[in-house]
Amino acid sequence: MIPENFKNYLINKGGLTLSEFDHLASSLQSKKVSKGHTFLREGEVCQQSFFVEQGLLRSFTIDDSGKEHIIQFAPENWFISERSSIFFNEPAEFFIEAIEDSTVVLIDKDFMIIAAELSAVFREYNERLLHNHIRHLQKRVNQLLSAPAEKRYLNFINLYPDLLLRVPQWMIASYLGITPESLSRVRKDLATKNFKQ
Amino acid sequence: MIPENFKNYLINKGGLTLSEFDHLASSLQSKKVSKGHTFLREGEVCQQSFFVEQGLLRSFTIDDSGKEHIIQFAPENWFISERSSIFFNEPAEFFIEAIEDSTVVLIDKDFMIIAAELSAVFREYNERLLHNHIRHLQKRVNQLLSAPAEKRYLNFINLYPDLLLRVPQWMIASYLGITPESLSRVRKDLATKNFKQ
């Protein structure tokens, strides 16, 4: 069965033709998993990226004291991968896990290389995605350097209003770099502020 | 005059042949600037990346209260650029400035596109650089989420022992996300710790 979103992504955004897609699709594998399923563990070596056909994934680390820190959320039509493992053949530095029941397309390193050889449009789109990812991460670094918890939370709401409803609060806290307790207090403050105005 | 380091980079790492390089080099422009020179200001639109032939550059933001936050250091043989501006035609979100007297190669967006068309090796190397940049930024995000100031500083020393000597401490503090005063205290603590052992 061909994953629709991934097909659309490759054809509409990546500029592949239908026949090019058919040629590639044979090597594709998609996987249905339920909430909580772990795709990748820290320390493992991993040779695949993941395209989220449906559902929601996250990548995160666990520090010395056992606390989780969320690096990325990946809802529908997003990629998530461990570049250390895939492109540099090193053991993974974080975990990848399903937050919701999800359908995920497993993508070998080779797949992207072949697709890039087939289509210059695909290549360019892919490079654009990489630049965008860097840009996004730089913005996040900047926020972590410069903005207090409340501002980071407000920014998160603006950027990902949909995730706000799909993700438990303690994960959002983890993404923002604060404790669930602190996020709860930030929300309380915001509520009373808005009420007073 | 042809910038040596950039030439070596394109030929040895990027896999360009000498003739390919010569063909491209005509459009190259390199610039000698002195410490403090600003290449790019927040809000400007910018159409060039910068390759540091010699010297040291930094990119940074300035927040509402006037404080600077360093996003990246770029010593010799590093690229530094504003992707929002170059690849998405948006006004720059940060400043780029010389920390030392530097020689910098100015690179148009077109240059990279043409080089990529010339050489598959270059294309792959370049993509590899992008993946590495993402990996690096993810590690930094993870540190900002999980590690206290002291650990971040120790990590910085390991990663960039050379920068430690070339960059004023307040800039390192800014890169780490703490005040210069705090960094000074962290260093004092480390000194007394090591003495006691």
Add this chain to the structure above:
DNA sequence: TTTATTTCTTACCATACATCAATGCTGTGC
């Protein structure tokens, strides 16, 4: 050299956020 400017350090106090522990809430399985 002398002076001026920037950077670094130190002390005291303030603040943001963390930690710990208790309580209530919400959903899920039996």
Add this chain to the structure above:
DNA sequence: GCACAGCATTGATGTATGGTAAGAAATAAA
């Protein structure tokens, strides 16, 4: 329905880092 688990909230208290201000040290300028 009840019991249980995971999550969110709240209060009391602790800790890491920030802010301010002053002086020392280093660096650049004259």
